[in-house]
Amino acid sequence: MSINFVAIDFETANAFRASACSVGMVKVINGEVVDTFYSLINPEDDFDSFNSHIHGITEDMVTTSPPYDLVIKEIEAFLENLPLVAHYAPFDMGVIRDSNDRYNIFDFEANYFDSYYLSRKYLNLLSYKLVDLANLINFDFEHHNALEDAKACAALILYLCQNNSFDNVADLLNHVNYTKMGEISGSKGSGFRIRKIKKTGNKSLVFKEIIESVSKNDIDESHFFYNKHVCFTGKLESFSRNEAALMLAEVGGIPEIGVTKKVNFLVMGEQDIRVVGDSLKSSKILKAEKLLASGQDIQLLGESDFLKMIW
Incomplete structure (x- = not known):
C-alpha cells in the first residue's frame, strides 16, 4: 500500500x-x-x-x-x-x-x-x-x-x-x-483540476447556465447563502468568478453580475488600481456603499470570509 x-x-x-x-x-x-x-x-x-x-x-x-x-x-x-x-x-x-x-x-x-x-x-x-x-x-x-x-x-x-x-x-x-x-x-x-465552466462573452447567460446546472434536490436549504443574492468584484485569488458562482449555486445562492437592490452580499477581491483609481473602490463597491447608506440590507465580504462562510 x-x-x-x-x-x-x-x-x-x-x-x-x-x-x-x-x-x-x-x-x-x-x-x-x-x-x-x-x-x-x-x-x-x-x-x-x-x-x-x-x-x-x-x-x-x-x-x-x-x-x-x-x-x-x-x-x-x-x-x-x-x-x-x-x-x-x-x-x-x-x-x-x-x-x-x-x-x-x-x-x-x-x-x-x-x-x-x-x-x-x-x-x-x-x-x-x-x-x-x-x-x-x-x-x-x-x-x-x-x-x-x-x-x-x-x-x-x-x-x-x-x-x-x-x-x-x-x-x-x-x-x-x-x-x-x-x-x-x-x-x-x-491549480488542482476542477470543473470547467464554458466561456462566453455573456456573463448573464453564464450565470444562468451555472444555476441551471445544479440539481435543486442536492441543496441544503439551511445553508447561510441559501436564496441569498451575491455579487463579486475585483480579482479573486482562489478561483475564477465562474467557479465562485458555481460554489454559490451549489449551496442555493444566486450569483449576480451587478449590484442591485436585491443583492445581499458583495464579495470583494483584489482591486486593480488602474481600473478603480486611488480610492481602490470599484463601481460595485461604491454602489454598495450608496445602497447601504440608504438603508439597503447589503454586506461587504472579503474573499476569505466568503470561503469560511460557504463551507
Whole structure:
C-alpha cells in the first residue's frame, strides 16, 4: 500500500491570506498516520474579531510564536516531498503562496490535491463541509482547530481510498479523471483540476447556465447563502468568478453580475488600481456603499470570509 500524503490546514488572523496564525499537519505513510505537527504562528498583523471568533486564537496567544518565514521551514521538513491535501485547497494553498510572496520565499515547492473535490466525485451528499463529512465517517474532531481539521481531512482521504479499494493516492485521483495535482512554487502555482465552466462573452447567460446546472434536490436549504443574492468584484485569488458562482449555486445562492437592490452580499477581491483609481473602490463597491447608506440590507465580504462562510 502506498497511500502517502500530508494533510494540512491553516487558520488566519484576518481576511488576508498572508496572515496565518496557526497550522496543523498530519503525515500518512502506507495508509497509517505516523506523525503530526501543530504550531501557532505570529502573523505580524492585526487580528479580526470575526476570525478569532471562528478559531479562538487571539493576538495575545501568538506574541511569542514564530513568524511564517520560520514555520515554513518546519513545514517543508515535515513534508519530505510528500503531496499535500487540504479540504478546499485553494484557501490553504493561497495562504502558502501569499505568505511566500510576503516573506520573499521562492524555494518552497509542493504538489497538492483537494479532499473537497474528491468528496464531491465519490460521495452523493447534501453538504460537503468538513464537519458533515467527518460525521459521515464517524470521525470526532474539534472544527476550526488547524490540527484537528488536518486530522479530519486525512481521515476522509483514507476513508475514500479504503471505501473504493484503492491502495494509492494516484488511483484515487485517476479514477475520477484528476490526472494532475496542483503545484506550488514559491508564490506561484497552478491549480488542482476542477470543473470547467464554458466561456462566453455573456456573463448573464453564464450565470444562468451555472444555476441551471445544479440539481435543486442536492441543496441544503439551511445553508447561510441559501436564496441569498451575491455579487463579486475585483480579482479573486482562489478561483475564477465562474467557479465562485458555481460554489454559490451549489449551496442555493444566486450569483449576480451587478449590484442591485436585491443583492445581499458583495464579495470583494483584489482591486486593480488602474481600473478603480486611488480610492481602490470599484463601481460595485461604491454602489454598495450608496445602497447601504440608504438603508439597503447589503454586506461587504472579503474573499476569505466568503470561503469560511460557504463551507
